[in-house]
Amino acid sequence: MSNPIMKVDLNGLVLHNPITVASGTFGFGREYAEYVDLNDIGGIMVKGLTLKPRAGNPSPRVAETPMGMLNSVGLQNPGIEYFIEHEIPYLRQFNTAIIANINGTNIEEYCEIAEITSKADVDSLELNISCPNVKAGGLAFGTDPNMVYKVTKAVREASGNKHLIVKLSPNVKDIKEIALAAEEAGADCLSMINTLTGMVIDINSRTPILARGIGGMSGPAVKPVAVRMVYETAGVVKIPIIGMGGISNYKDVVEFMLAGAGAISIGTANFVDPRVTKRVLNDLTSYLKSNNIDNINDIVGKVIR
């Protein structure tokens, strides 16, 4: 059997394979380029960007949890201008989609960064309304359907016709409402899930391990939550979903795609194995071949409901 078709079209964003890397877990690709050929990755959601450079939160910023971790980085990044000048040209050397994760503290800021970024040489914007690690903005926008609609609509208008992904938070009452609000406001695609909020306490010092107390939980432990949310969302929206949350092998990818994800992101697993993306791509290809599936898109949403 010839190689299966791996190309996916996420409502205008075409990836040569469905494996992307989650924002905040892959920097701007430079560190991982020493370990894995970035040409083998469908798309890179770059580290969350803000208008001005951000120093991020105090240390400790990480705490390990059973089959997962908490992070409290707080959107440390060099700012949008630096990204456009230094990181886009670097990433453009590779055959991988550049997906700019953009953040703001109010709607005006979201629109300003969206406008600047949409004019830059990126393939898509990922609107982050779900970061749990910043005081203002972030998660506050992602938990109320009316706010999700408002900010998405405004950013949609500020971004010309650039492909727009809205990244959803799992820290909500009803993910379907939130997803529908983003879709109605003009999102081309959804990515989900961002981290779940969590806490670890050191019983000896009786203080939280993270300097900021609460952080975002990721890793294999969150996977069932993420799969459920992708499944629920895929049942109500028409736009494609990029699924993520604890993916570390090809079986996880198949599970997310069966649940309804048109593509997936690998996040925390990159920290464990810097070459995980390539391994998952190889294993996924073998899986499709041995199951006589000649097009990856044929499994999307094919869970028996």
Add this chain to the structure above:
Amino acid sequence: MKKTYDLKIMDREVLSQEVFKILLEKPADMPEIIPGQFFGLKADDNGYPLLRRPISVSRVDANSFELTIKLVGQGTELIYNKKIGETINVLGPVGNGFYLEEAKKNSIIVGGGIGISPVKELARVLKNKFNDDFPVLLGFRDEPFDLEDFSLYSSKIEIATESGITGTKGYVTTLLEEHLKENEIDTVYVCGPHVMLKAVKLLCDRYNVTTQLLMEERMACGIGACLVCTCAIKEGTEIKNKRVCKDGPVFYGSEVVFDV
């Protein structure tokens, strides 16, 4: 392209109730290991615990290298329980290590607790480079460990213990100040707990002596992508959060901001 390695555990030695070392085979295609560099160890192949354990190199031989590990939890216990002959997956060597291009003979090595391990390899390398022993000041809470091995790389070891069980009762800074008072010192290389790094830096500042500090922080990726292991660093008038794993783990004392 860089990769991770599955390395055979060639030997294990227990140094104390909570410290042990393992000797790993060094593959031919592994890059040179600089003192102060570290490895990310996968505690178990079944995936739990999730993250790699960052462990400094305590000695490099022709075909092997040694890691000294403190038992602090489940991950290090799993590593301890591995049998000789089994393999362990490692990422590395990563990090920058000590800056030794301009190393001068009139320098001092300081280590504290488990932090004596990376400076043991430093003592070995400096001894080879200068064909002379460097003064080594080691601080322990109680019973010292690994001294037999350490003494192969310096005949000028001085000990301070908090309990007073052996050596000078107190801290390494007491020993260090004697050297700073009496001699013209170029650089003090140091690894140890946070409070010790800070105390050594402040002391050396008073004597206008350069310090290189090997910093420790909780890590995830180990290669500079995830930004969880930052350290506040002065850059001109600005304070930046630098990555301990990638920009460090060794920083000059003059640039580290201790009270953020």
